[in-house]
Amino acid sequence: MQAFVMKELGEVGFAEKDKPDVGPNDARLRPTKGLVCTSDVHTVHGAIGERENLTLGHEMVGIVDAVGTEVEDFEAGDRVVVGAITPDWGSAAAQDGHSSQSNQALGGWKFANVKDGVFAEYVHVNEGDANLAHIPESVTDEEAAYVTDMMSTGFMGAENADIPVGGSVAVFAQGPVGLMATKGAALQGAGRIIAVETEPNRQELAREYGADDIVDFAEGDPVEQIMDLTDDEGVDSAIEALGRTETFEQCVKVTKPGGTISNVGYHGEGEYVNIPREEWGVGMAEKTINTGLCPGGRLRLQRLLRLLETERVDPTLMTSHEFPFEKTDEAFRLMETKEDDIIKPLINFE
Numbered sequence: 001m002q003a004f005v006m007k008e009l010g011e012v013g014f015a016e017k018d019k020p021d022v023g024p025n026d027a028r029l030r031p032t033k034g035l036v037c038t039s040d041v042h043t044v045h046g047a048i049g050e051r052e053n054l055t056l057g058h059e060m061v062g063i064v065d066a067v068g069t070e071v072e073d074f075e076a077g078d079r080v081v082v083g084a085i086t087p088d089w090g091s092a093a094a095q096d097g098h099s100s101q102s103n104q105a106l107g108g109w110k111f112a113n114v115k116d117g118v119f120a121e122y123v124h125v126n127e128g129d130a131n132l133a134h135i136p137e138s139v140t141d142e143e144a145a146y147v148t149d150m151m152s153t154g155f156m157g158a159e160n161a162d163i164p165v166g167g168s169v170a171v172f173a174q175g176p177v178g179l180m181a182t183k184g185a186a187l188q189g190a191g192r193i194i195a196v197e198t199e200p201n202r203q204e205l206a207r208e209y210g211a212d213d214i215v216d217f218a219e220g221d222p223v224e225q226i227m228d229l230t231d232d233e234g235v236d237s238a239i240e241a242l243g244r245t246e247t248f249e250q251c252v253k254v255t256k257p258g259g260t261i262s263n264v265g266y267h268g269e270g271e272y273v274n275i276p277r278e279e280w281g282v283g284m285a286e287k288t289i290n291t292g293l294c295p296g297g298r299l300r301l302q303r304l305l306r307l308l309e310t311e312r313v314d315p316t317l318m319t320s321h322e323f324p325f326e327k328t329d330e331a332f333r334l335m336e337t338k339e340d341d342i343i344k345p346l347i348n349f350e
Contacts, residue, residue, distance in 0.1 A: 003055040003120035004328040006044050006112075012332055015053060020116070020124035024068040027128030029082065033141040034118055034347040035059040036331045037149060038175065039266055043112060044332075047268035056332070057119035058084040058111035059148040061141045062349070064132075071128045079135045081305070082123070084149035085296030086110050086131040100293035108296050119328055119347070133301035139308045142346060146180075146315035147304035150344070153264055153294040154180020155304070157239045158188050160290040161262035166191035167236035170226050170254055171211075174202040176318050176344050177264055178241035179209050183313055185239070186210030194229060196222050196247075201341050205317060226254045240265045245273050252287065253279040260288045321345040 005015045064078040087099040087108035102108040111117040135144045174197035195211035198218040215225045238251035243265030251261045320343040323331040331345035
């Protein structure tokens with residue numbers, strides 16, 4: 001089969017690979033739609049260390065090609081979605097309520113990390129019954145592709161932000177995860193959503209997804225702008241959706257004493273992420289910092305699919321480009337350079 005791989009640090013391309021085998025509890029899928037993520041770019045540039053001939057990608061929906069002998073809820077021909085995070089559900093971490101970590105930090109993140117990812121003609125899924133979900137008839141494959149990561153991660157950012165109903169939240173960066181954090185905040189009942197973004201197309205989408213105010217960091221210090229908007233009170237919650245030390249620091253600075261900072265950004269560079277001492281109340285301002293990795297599992301996928309069924313959210317507004325599978329390298333390059341106003345490129349496998 002053909003696969004789009006990280007050949008080595010800094011180099012990608014297509015490679016021939018064997019079709020994956022299926023264990024008793026596993027499934028094998030034929031992808032129909034996929035999405036390229038900036039996380040793939042971080043991986044290729046060394047954020048998780050050296051990898052060779054690793055198939056990239058972790059956002060995909062498809063058709064079940066085969067299942068193992070112990071899989072009960074799925075069969076060949078089913079239209080399904082698989083989470084970007086596919087935990088080992090028997091692990092101590094999963095049983096302790098931290099399924100994404102799966103016995104080690106980021107342990108539930110298998111695709112394009114510790115095993116081949118989804119940009120291939122066939123994809124292996126561990127623990128099929130727990131990590132797959134049926135796609136409802138009314139939901140398109142393109143819509144469903146967004147529940148794998150962008151909706152799950154972005155909404156987690158809002159969930160972890162502990163936003164009071166009617167409260168205020170600042171969402172730093174309006175890439176796909178930030179946009180879904182903005183929408184998630186609206187669904188959580190936030191009374192005021194401040195989106196921090198400079199790109200006009202992303203500002204427009206942020207408003208579409210529920211932002212009340214736009215803070216353009218190209219026009220001045222975003223901390224000062226947010227404090228001005230809130231009469232120097234700050235916000236109840238702040239969400240970091242970029243993965244930069246400076247935006248994390250800004251989140252701490254604009255959050256009220258007793259508020260919550262929710263980090264969903266991928267901090268792929270640098271040795272440390274800093275906390276501004278004074279605005280942290282020299283450690284005693286009772287500001288909670290929550291972090292999380294995209295939640296996995298069938299229940300999570302089913303709940304997000306329900307939001308698509310009931311038309312609570314339209315994630316396809318983020319699809320800015322489409323490519324056939326054989327041009328995944330072009331989609332990857334655009335995500336790397338952020339040219340052509342790209343937000344999210346859709347990969348069509350069929």
